[in-house]
Amino acid sequence: MATIREVSKHAGVSVATVSRVVNGNKWVSEATRLRVLESMEELGYEPNSFARSLATNRSNTIGMVVGDLSGPFFGPMMQRAEQVIRDAGKHLIITSGHSTLEEERDAVQFLLKRRCDALILHLDLMPDEEIIELCDKSPLPIILVNRLIPELADRCVSLDNEAGGYLATRHLLDLGHTRIAHITGPLYKSDARDRLAGYRRALETAGVPYDESLVVESDYLESGGAQALDRLKRREAEFTAVVGGNDLMAIGVINALRQQGVRVPEQCSVVGYDDVVMSAYFVPALTTVRVPVDDFGADAARLALKLCEGASDTAQLRFQPELVERQSTLAKGEVMAENLSLV
Amino acid sequence: MATIREVSKHAGVSVATVSRVVNGNKWVSEATRLRVLESMEELGYEPNSFARSLATNRSNTIGMVVGDLSGPFFGPMMQRAEQVIRDAGKHLIITSGHSTLEEERDAVQFLLKRRCDALILHLDLMPDEEIIELCDKSPLPIILVNRLIPELADRCVSLDNEAGGYLATRHLLDLGHTRIAHITGPLYKSDARDRLAGYRRALETAGVPYDESLVVESDYLESGGAQALDRLKRREAEFTAVVGGNDLMAIGVINALRQQGVRVPEQCSVVGYDDVVMSAYFVPALTTVRVPVDDFGADAARLALKLCEGASDTAQLRFQPELVERQSTLAKGEVMAENLSLV
DNA sequence: TGTTTAACTGTAACCGGTTACAGTTAACTG
DNA sequence: CAGTTAACTGTAACCGGTTACAGTTAAACA
Structure with a gap:
């Protein structure tokens, strides 16, 4: 591989001039520039990035x-x-x-x-x-x-994760839900805390009391969603909707609900968070917060x-954030069966 | 940031020795090595990767x-x-x-x-x-x-894509299907050609005649799957199963079938290829070839x-390749309705 | 005791660019 | 016409490592 000195020799100029041509410095006459470019071409010169990095x-x-x-x-x-x-x-x-x-x-x-x-x-x-x-x-x-x-x-x-949490919860409130569970991500992560804060603000704004027993901390994984649902069940919590801390957990929740014979969204609405590619393909297509x-x-x-x-x-x-409405949420009025109780 | 010369001065040795210590060269006495390591530590020395790359x-x-x-x-x-x-x-x-x-x-x-x-x-x-x-x-x-x-x-x-195509097709044949459509990827790609070859070999081995009208070339995209189905329909092709060139097209096919009121897998089995993450979450979970x-x-x-x-x-x-059996395929014996005709 | 050899260390020439600085023109100004 | 300046070019120091080679010391060997 040709070096800058070989090019300079070939073109009959100094290495400084070649360097100037390579770097687009303007103090080079057109004639010289062309001669140098020609030599570069002819020798197949490529500047050595190591040397360049070392120098600059x-x-x-x-x-x-x-x-x-x-x-x-x-x-x-x-x-x-x-x-x-x-x-x-x-x-x-x-x-x-x-x-x-x-x-x-x-x-x-x-x-x-x-x-x-x-x-x-x-x-x-x-x-x-x-x-x-x-x-x-x-x-x-x-x-x-x-x-x-x-x-x-x-x-x-x-x-703005707080706004995202608010948006998701607000959407469910607008649909008439009041018993809304929230499965958060790990609360040492600020995004999980912020989403939770948004959830609380939405409830407050709507005059719905915050119920600690409806909130479960989990791990942002699909399996965590299922586990969280299990904990809600053991608490004998009643709810008609779930705000997932992210899409994966929401999917985990839906799969677990389905296994228990609960239909989504007819009997329970679920919102995700992130709008991961998969969410659009999942059945029911996930209503979620787009990040x-x-x-x-x-x-x-x-x-x-x-x-x-x-x-x-x-x-x-x-x-x-923006809410993406798909098929995993439904107005409470349209809930087909009685309110969901997992007891 | 300290240089190798500063370290050598600080440790009272030559740069060569420092370099030897850094690179684990064995011709350094233990005493010298320790002294150099100490100096390096003290000065917070980190070798400059540019210089090193240039030299080596x-x-x-x-x-x-x-x-x-x-x-x-x-x-x-x-x-x-x-x-x-x-x-x-x-x-x-x-x-x-x-x-x-x-x-x-x-x-x-x-x-x-x-x-x-x-x-x-x-x-x-x-x-x-x-x-x-x-x-x-x-x-x-x-x-x-x-x-x-x-x-x-x-x-x-x-x-071995040929084996993969064989595996997918063979699976459907084993389930009793004989009218098996194949939606290939772009045939200028060798993997698509190989999968098609596998498809043909499986049919041959099973004594099922190869029917050109059941094969459509597409683009590996979800939309391509739907389009391909459309073309099959226009050809008035009859089939009870589909081998997708990849998972995305298989999903496209399933969604399109569903829109036409065809149930998968009851009325039509579909196999994918790649075992992309999404495939496990999709409903019905996709039977596919794991890559x-x-x-x-x-x-x-x-x-x-x-x-x-x-x-x-x-x-x-x-x-x-390996076949991953999930929910998108079903034995022909278990087909609930009459054979599928999209005519 | 002289010679070889192994173990260790240092000097200095590289690697291939960039760029400060100096030098040379030729045009331009007063 | 001297002095200034703009336009262009070259020299050589520098970036911070690696490593061939030479040199030193001391132990091992004959």
């Missing part, structure tokens, strides 16, 4: 940490982010946090060693303080996705690129 | 091209590959081919410029000859995933790492 101290790489490379949630986010970053001529390195704190730290350190130009992080488990310290210490721009840390608000791309993960990806990438350029006038990026 | 001409990076970062198919593959590669202390750079030939070429060139140590490619559109030429020209190891090119067999991690994409990822990564180390004694990695 920029890797032209943006690092990304996601919880899971295979989950339905992150796919669209990565897709759009990669698109944006590649269009800018840079590379995206993705690593997975695998949903353990240790792995999350690892993944971040891994990317830092790699001297990425910026980092886009989706961290589930790392506590706020640790992230704040991380941002303070590292010299490179760091973007947080799907998480709002007040101290770093202008580095966060997030969704614009793809926009997260695109905006996080754009923000990262901007910060790489040295910009600092960043505005907080906060998205509003 | 290795990037410690493996590049991967997939059709789509967000699809259900590639997720598990990336997940496992990343795991394996990170455990080896290297990085994975993933780029997406976005299902156009132009983008596929782009993605590959992008990674080559980056001077990855090896490439793992899932190419849908690039013709065999171009890939062969690519492998001949580039000095680095290239692994092909989900594709078998005879000339490069020892570089391919693939599935071990996660193993593709892991094995491709391992193979890539091995080739990086200079190994050359590679054996071809060919997986056998």
Whole structure:
């Protein structure tokens, strides 16, 4: 592979001039530029990215940490982010946090060693303080996705989860339901707490008393949805609708209800959260809260690129959730059988 | 950030010695090693990966091209590959081919410029000859995933699609079906052709004549499944079962059948291909052919790492498909209504 | 005792770019 | 016409590692 010195010799100019041509510096005469380009072509010259990075101290790489490379949630986010970053001529390195704190730290350190130009992080488990310290210490721009840390608000791309919880619950209230169960995600995660807060606000606004026995904390997994339903049953809770903390748990709930002979949505309405691809295919198609993960990806990438350029006038990026009505919810008036009791 | 020279000064040794310690070279006395390690610790030294790459001409990076970062198919593959590669202390750079030939070429060139140590490619559109030429020209190891090119067999991690097509069809034959439609993927793709070949072999083996009018070429998309069904209908084809070229088309077919009032599996059995996550959740849960994409990822990564180390004694990695029986197929004896006719 | 050899360490030349700085024109200004 | 400036080009130092080679020491061997 040809080097810049070979090209410079071939074209009869200095290496500096070749470098200028390669980097589009304007102080090169048209004649020289053409001669150099010709030589480059002829020798099949490709700049060595290692040398370039060493000299400029920029890797032209943006690092990304996601919880899971295979989950339905992150796919669209990565897709759009990669698109944006590649269009800018840079590379995206993705690593997975695998949903353990240790792995999350690892993944971040891994990317830092790699001297990425910026980092886009989706961290589930790392506590706020640790992230704040991380941002303070590292010299490179760091973007947080799907998480709002007040101290770093202008580095966060997030969704208003409180509003999402409100929206889901409000939808059921509007349908006439008043006994509404809520299966939350792990409450050490802020998104789960926020959704719960939205659930409570919706009830309050509608004048429906908050009933602790209708709320179960779970784990965002399908199996967790089924388990949570089991706990509600043991509590002898009565309800005609369920707000799932995410789509997977909602699907778990529906499957478990079905096994118990309860028909959805006729006897019990269920709302999900995330609008994962599968939700549209599931039967009954899931009514859910859409989280614009793809926009997260695109905006996080754009923000990262901007910060790489040295910009600092960043505005907080906060998205509003939307309700997607499908077939898993029904007005209480249309409930066919008597109210559901799992006792 | 401390450099190797600062560390060497601090420890009172030469840069060569520090480098030896960092790289685990054995010709260093224990005392010196400890002194150097202490200095490294004290100064918070981290080797500069650019400089290292420049000097060694290795990037410690493996590049991967997939059709789509967000699809259900590639997720598990990336997940496992990343795991394996990170455990080896290297990085994975993933780029997406976005299902156009132009983008596929782009993605590959992008990674080559980056001077990855090896490439793992899932190419849908690039013709065999171009890939062969690519492998001949580039000095680095290239692994092909989900594709078998005879000339490069020892570089391919693939599935026996012919066997898969056979398996799916055989399953339906075993259930007593004889009028079995097949909706193929685009026949310029070898996997679609192979599955079709398997379909034919199964019929032949069972003594059922091959009927061209039962085969429709489509596009691997859900909408394509519905369209294909439409074409069968217009042909006035009669059948009691369908072999889908992949899960998405199978789901498209089932949804379309349902809209026409045909019940699945009672009136028509449908088999998918891929065993995408969604298939288990779909109602009826899809009977399908499992493609071990996660193993593709892991094995491709391992193979890539091995080739990086200079190994050359590679054996071809060919997986056998498995049938996953779920609820979308039923014995013909149990067909409730009369045979299905869409006329 | 002289010679070989193993164990360890250092010097300096690379790897292939970028870029500060200096130098050379030629046009332009006062 | 001297002085300034814009346009262009080259030299060489630098980025921060790796590693060939040479040098030193001390133990092992003949």
